[in-house]
Amino acid sequence: MDIDLIRADTPGLAHGAHLLAAGSALMPRPVIDAVVDHTRREAEIGGYEAHAEAAEALDALYPAVARHINAAAQEIAIVENATVAWCHAFYALPIERGARILTCEAEYAANYVAMLHRAERDGLRIEVIPSDAAGALDVAALDAAMGDDVGLIAVTWVPTNGGLVNPAAEVGRIARAHGAPYLLDACQAAGQMRIDVKALGCDFLSATGRKFLRGPRGTGFLYVRDAWLDRLHPAMIDHFGAPWVTRDAYELRPDARRFETWENSYALRAGLKAAMDYADAIGIDAIEARVRGLAGLCREALARDGRIRLRDLGARPSGIVSFSIEGTDPARIVKGMRAAGFTIGASDPESTRLDAERRGLPTLLRMAPHYYNTEDEIAQAAARLRALI
Ligand SMILES: Cc1ncc(COP(=O)(O)O)c(C=O)c1O
Incomplete structure (x- = not known):
C-alpha cells in the first residue's frame, strides 16, 4: 500500500488528522x-x-x-x-x-x-x-x-x-x-x-x-x-x-x-x-490488516494512560476504538481535539442501549483510524488527548 500516494489523493488530510472513519471517512479524490x-x-x-x-x-x-x-x-x-x-x-x-x-x-x-x-x-x-x-x-x-x-x-x-x-x-x-x-x-x-x-x-x-x-x-x-x-x-x-x-x-x-x-x-x-x-x-485484505494495525496502536497508546479506560470487546477487535475518561465531558474532549486538528467522535449510550445498559457505559469516545492515517498521527492524537484530560 502506497500510503504517500493514498494521502496525496485525500485532500481532507490537509485539514488535520481525521480519525473517525466509523462516522464518515474522508473521500479520496x-x-x-x-x-x-x-x-x-x-x-x-x-x-x-x-x-x-x-x-x-x-x-x-x-x-x-x-x-x-x-x-x-x-x-x-x-x-x-x-x-x-x-x-x-x-x-x-x-x-x-x-x-x-x-x-x-x-x-x-x-x-x-x-x-x-x-x-x-x-x-x-x-x-x-x-x-x-x-x-x-x-x-x-x-x-x-x-x-x-x-x-x-x-x-x-x-x-x-x-x-x-x-x-x-x-x-x-x-x-x-x-x-x-x-x-x-x-x-x-x-x-x-x-x-x-x-x-x-x-x-x-x-x-x-x-x-x-x-x-x-x-x-x-x-x-x-x-x-x-x-x-x-x-x-x-x-x-x-x-x-x-x-x-x-x-x-x-x-x-x-x-x-x-x-x-x-x-x-x-x-x-x-x-x-x-x-x-x-487497494485490496480489502490489505485495508483490513492496516486498519487493525493502526487501531491496535491506538489502543496501546491510550492504554498507557491510567485515566483512559478502553471499552472494547471481542477477541480480535475492529478498527473502532472506544474509550471513556472518568469525570471528563466527552463533548469537551471532541471539541478540544478538533481545535488541535484531530477529529475523533463520541457515541452515546442510546446508540447501543442494550450493551450500554449491560456494561453501565457512559457516552464513549471513539477513534477509528483508516488506512490513510499514519502511526505518527495516532501517537500525536494520543499525546494531545492526554494533555486535554
Ligand atoms: C452498526 C450500524 N448499523 C447501522 C448504522 C446506520 O447507518 P446509516 O446511518 O447509513 O443508516 C450505523 C451508523 O452509524 C451503524 O453504526
Missing part, C-alpha cells in the same frame, strides 16, 4: 471528482440528460458492489443509507404472529427500534442472545435458542462502538442449519473487512457508503440472496420497483431493485462506484 463532475454535467445539460449520457457507467455500480461482496448484480439494490437498506429487507420479510426475532446485545439503535415497531405491530417477540465471555454474541446460546418459531436472526456484525466483531459467519451457519432468515448489518464492516455473502451465509445484508468505504454521504446498499427475491414484497413500491403494466396491475421487478424508487442521486451513485473501485484497487 476520484470519489470527489465523480460526484462533482456528474453534478456539473447535470448543471450543463440537465439532470435527465446527464443520466442518459452516463447510464452505462452508472449501471456498472451494481456489478461493482456485487463483486465486492461476492454476490450477483441482480441481488443488489442501491439506496440512500444502511438503515433504509436494512429496513427494506426487514419490513418486507413475512414473519408469523408470535414468532421470535433473535438479535445480539450490540444491536444498533435504528435496527432495534424497527424490531420494537414490528414486535408491537405484528405481535412478534424479540429475544436478545447473550454475549460470551469475550463480549461477542454467544454462538452456543444462539444455537440453543433456535426453534421453529424463529422468524428472523438480525445481527450487527461490527457495532457502532465497542470494538467488537461479531461471529457473523458462525451465525450464518446456524441460520442455514435451521432454515431461519438471516439479516446482517454490515454497516461498519463495509470497506473495513472482507465481505463474502456466501461465506457469511446471510440472506440479507445492509451497508453504508460513507464510512470505511469512503463513499459520499447518502449512499448505501442492500444485498438480497436471490432465492429470497420472489418471496420479498417491498413494504412500499413505486413504478420503478414495480412497473405499472396494465390499468389494474403492477409487476414487481425480478431483481433486488424492486426496493428502489425512480428518483435517485446519480452524482452520489457515481461517487459510490468510484469508492468501490478505489477500495478494490
Whole structure:
C-alpha cells in the first residue's frame, strides 16, 4: 500500500488528522471528482440528460458492489443509507404472529427500534442472545435458542462502538442449519473487512457508503440472496420497483431493485462506484490488516494512560476504538481535539442501549483510524488527548 500516494489523493488530510472513519471517512479524490463532475454535467445539460449520457457507467455500480461482496448484480439494490437498506429487507420479510426475532446485545439503535415497531405491530417477540465471555454474541446460546418459531436472526456484525466483531459467519451457519432468515448489518464492516455473502451465509445484508468505504454521504446498499427475491414484497413500491403494466396491475421487478424508487442521486451513485473501485484497487485484505494495525496502536497508546479506560470487546477487535475518561465531558474532549486538528467522535449510550445498559457505559469516545492515517498521527492524537484530560 502506497500510503504517500493514498494521502496525496485525500485532500481532507490537509485539514488535520481525521480519525473517525466509523462516522464518515474522508473521500479520496476520484470519489470527489465523480460526484462533482456528474453534478456539473447535470448543471450543463440537465439532470435527465446527464443520466442518459452516463447510464452505462452508472449501471456498472451494481456489478461493482456485487463483486465486492461476492454476490450477483441482480441481488443488489442501491439506496440512500444502511438503515433504509436494512429496513427494506426487514419490513418486507413475512414473519408469523408470535414468532421470535433473535438479535445480539450490540444491536444498533435504528435496527432495534424497527424490531420494537414490528414486535408491537405484528405481535412478534424479540429475544436478545447473550454475549460470551469475550463480549461477542454467544454462538452456543444462539444455537440453543433456535426453534421453529424463529422468524428472523438480525445481527450487527461490527457495532457502532465497542470494538467488537461479531461471529457473523458462525451465525450464518446456524441460520442455514435451521432454515431461519438471516439479516446482517454490515454497516461498519463495509470497506473495513472482507465481505463474502456466501461465506457469511446471510440472506440479507445492509451497508453504508460513507464510512470505511469512503463513499459520499447518502449512499448505501442492500444485498438480497436471490432465492429470497420472489418471496420479498417491498413494504412500499413505486413504478420503478414495480412497473405499472396494465390499468389494474403492477409487476414487481425480478431483481433486488424492486426496493428502489425512480428518483435517485446519480452524482452520489457515481461517487459510490468510484469508492468501490478505489477500495478494490487497494485490496480489502490489505485495508483490513492496516486498519487493525493502526487501531491496535491506538489502543496501546491510550492504554498507557491510567485515566483512559478502553471499552472494547471481542477477541480480535475492529478498527473502532472506544474509550471513556472518568469525570471528563466527552463533548469537551471532541471539541478540544478538533481545535488541535484531530477529529475523533463520541457515541452515546442510546446508540447501543442494550450493551450500554449491560456494561453501565457512559457516552464513549471513539477513534477509528483508516488506512490513510499514519502511526505518527495516532501517537500525536494520543499525546494531545492526554494533555486535554
Ligand atoms: C452498526 C450500524 N448499523 C447501522 C448504522 C446506520 O447507518 P446509516 O446511518 O447509513 O443508516 C450505523 C451508523 O452509524 C451503524 O453504526
